Amino acid sequence: xxxxxxxxxxxxxxxxxxxxxxxxxxxxxxxxxxxxxxxxxxxxxxxxxxxxxxxxxxxxxxxxxxxxxxxxxxxxxxxxxxxxxxxxxxxxxxxxxxxxxxxxxxxxxxxxxxxxxxxxxxxxxxxxxxxxxxxxxxxxxxxxxxxxxxxxxxxxxxxxxxxxx
Ligand SMILES: [Zn+2]
Numbered sequence: 092x093x094x095x096x097x098x099x100x101x102x103x104x105x106x107x108x109x110x111x112x113x114x115x116x117x118x119x120x121x122x123x124x125x126x127x128x129x130x131x132x133x134x135x136x137x138x139x140x141x142x143x144x145x146x147x148x149x150x151x152x153x154x155x156x157x158x159x160x161x162x163x164x165x166x167x168x169x170x171x172x173x174x175x176x177x178x179x180x181x182x183x184x185x186x187x188x189x190x191x192x193x194x195x196x197x198x199x200x201x202x203x204x205x206x207x208x209x210x211x212x213x214x215x216x217x218x219x220x221x222x223x224x225x226x227x228x229x230x231x232x233x234x235x236x237x238x239x240x241x242x243x244x245x246x247x248x249x250x251x252x253x254x255x256x
Contacts, residue, residue, distance in 0.1 A: 129163035132174055137249040140238040142181050144215070145172035156216035160247075181236035182255060183209035186218050188228040200248065207252060209234060221247075226254040 104115035127134050136143045144157040147165035154167040157175065165172055188207040194200060205223040224237060233255035243249045 129171075130161055133161050134245060134247075134249070136176075137238055138240060138243040138245070140179070140240045142177040142179075142236060142238075142250065143174050144177055146175055148173040154216060157211075157214055159211065159215055159217055159219045177211070179236075181211070183211040183219070183234055183236075183252075185228050185230055185232045185234060186210040187230060188223070191222075197246075198248075199244070207234065209252060221250060221252050224251040224253050 104117055107114040107116055133143050142159070143161065144159040145161035145163070146157050147154050147168060147170060149165065149168050149170040152165055152168040152170065154165060157177075158166075158172065159177070161174070162172055164170065186208040188205050190203050191198075191200075191206050192203050194202050194204075200222060205228050207221055207223050207228055209219045209221055211219060221236075223234070228234075234252040235255045237251050237253050239249040239251070
């Protein structure tokens with residue numbers, strides 16, 4: 092009776108260099124299944140050109156401002172939030188910004204680009220992060236939300252900002 096011999100079924104890695112240390116090219120792919128969970132509505136509405144925030148509908152909660160990006164549960168009282176549409180056009184002003192020279196994995200934008208933090212007013216508990224589609228930002232500059240309703244990415248990149256004329 093013979094023992095089964097375990098065979099190597101892979102493809103040998105390509106050697107990039109041998110010295111001073113050995114380096115090999117190790118290709119990897121990754122499929123990440125990601126759920127938007129209770130925030131699905133937010134992404135579904137972006138594709139329709141609509142921006143939805145959440146608010147706490149617990150009458151005993153002191154936080155009455157809107158959450159954007161939305162929170163499924165109120166950070167203050169931990170109760171489920173409710174949805175509300177932010178009326179179009181959505182206008183905000185740039186709270187701060189940065190020039191992104193090297194975006195991370197998953198940000199499929201041409202770079203450099205300007206990442207902006209948008210202040211939507213005192214009715215919001217949050218500063219909303221996004222990117223400027225064109226133009227040069229400055230703090231306090233008014234911007235208007237735009238939506239990628241044609242060929243949506245199904246990511247947060249489906250909302251962008253342009254300078255307000
Ligand atoms: Zn609450």
